[in-house]
Amino acid sequence: MSIVEPGDRIFTVPNVLSFVRIAALPLFVYWMLVSPYQDGFAFVLLVISGFTDFLDGKLARLMNQSSKLGAVLDPMVDRLYLLTIIITFLMRDLIPWWLALSLIARDVILTFTIPVYRRRGLLPPEVIYLGKGATFALMSAFPWILAGQTDWAIARVAEPFGYGLLVWGTAIYFWTAVLYIGKAVAVTRHIPYSVPR
Incomplete structure (x- = not known):
């Protein structure tokens, strides 16, 4: 069985999911820090983001849409989310x-x-x-x-x-x-x- 090397594709389903996760970050910050706080909406966004993070890796394998960009983008988005969450939680004294x-x-x-x-x-x-x-x-x-x-x-x-x-x-x-x-x-x-x- 041949091994398929990750390609240079940009607009794959997993990469689009990662881009959507990045685009949702300002909304999360707004819900967390702008009074009155919208913790319920922020909670739902985090849950959806976590699910799409799990999903994009599965889809990359199932749909043969692994890419060099995806290999860098996915962990980068994870770190970006983690950093944003840490800062917002710190500002809220959580x-x-x-x-x-x-x-x-x-x-x-x-x-x-x-x-x-x-x-x-x-x-x-x-x-x-x-x-x-x-x-x-x-x-x-x-x-x-x-x-x-x-x-x-x-x-x-x-x-x-x-x-x-x-x-x-x-x-x-x-x-x-x-x-x-x-x-x-x-x-x-x-x-x-x-x-x-």
């Missing part, structure tokens, strides 16, 4: 400042590993499944925390459940950072710089 800064710092630190691969002519390592699980846990935690701010019947249960997911997801998120740093260190030890021609 998460402590030290947690927000540590989550942001984790991704900033990992960006410094990218030159390690580029100097050797390598692509950055693929996202590990544990990392996907950590992102999923975090992206699941925030809607539950937000549901806890509403007057819905599930609010009393949603908030502690959301914070529980947040603690679990954060722990895995930092553990995967250790794994990624370990990969970068191994590359520096065993693979020399590529010599430009």
